[in-house]
Amino acid sequence: MTLTREKAGSPEEIARLFVRRVNEGDAEGLAELYAEDAVLAFPPGARTVGRAAIRAVFEQMLAAKPRFEFEEPLPTVFQGDLALTSTRPADGTGGRVQVARRQPDGTWLRIIDRPETSAG
Numbered sequence: 001m002t003l004t005r006e007k008a009g010s011p012e013e014i015a016r017l018f019v020r021r022v023n024e025g026d027a028e029g030l031a032e033l034y035a036e037d038a039v040l041a042f043p044p045g046a047r048t049v050g051r052a053a054i055r056a057v058f059e060q061m062l063a064a065k066p067r068f069e070f071e072e073p074l075p076t077v078f079q080g081d082l083a084l085t086s087t088r089p090a091d092g093t094g095g096r097v098q099v100a101r102r103q104p105d106g107t108w109l110r111i112i113d114r115p116e117t118s119a120g
Contacts, residue, residue, distance in 0.1 A: 005029050007107040011083035011100040012073050014110055022068045030062075031055035034110045035101060041114040071096070083108065089116070 005021075008014040014033050021029040031051050034040070040048040040057065048057050071087040078084075081102035089096055093116035100108045 003029075005032055007105075008033065008100075008109070009107060011076050011085050011098075011108045014098070014100060014108060015073060015085065015087070016070060019068045019070045022062065022066060025062050025065065027055050027058040027062050030058045034113070038109070038111050038113065041112075042116075044116065 006017060008017055018030060018033055021033070031054050034051050034054050036051050037049070038051060038054060040054050042048060042057060048054050069090075071089050074086045074088060076083050076085050083100045083102075084097065085100060086095060086097045096116060097114050098110050099112040101111045102108055
């Protein structure tokens, strides 16, 4: 059975869907927020490339049953079908930045994700 999940109608919507899917323990749903050729800078110091590899990383992360809270986004910067999104997280990691790309159907997927950068 194929599950149909909500798609992001804006770059900012990806963050809301991400938090919900983490809290639901849905690694496949998390991976669906990324383009097939996306790059994820996680775990820290690593580079994970491709949706299947990103899903595997999320499966490992979700094994610890983390709970995420939505973080208010900073203003999005657009250039055509690309968008730079970011947040200033409450956990003190310094910042989170992502690049999303508009898809032919008008939805958005992450293509680059750096979930944490060091403060300072």
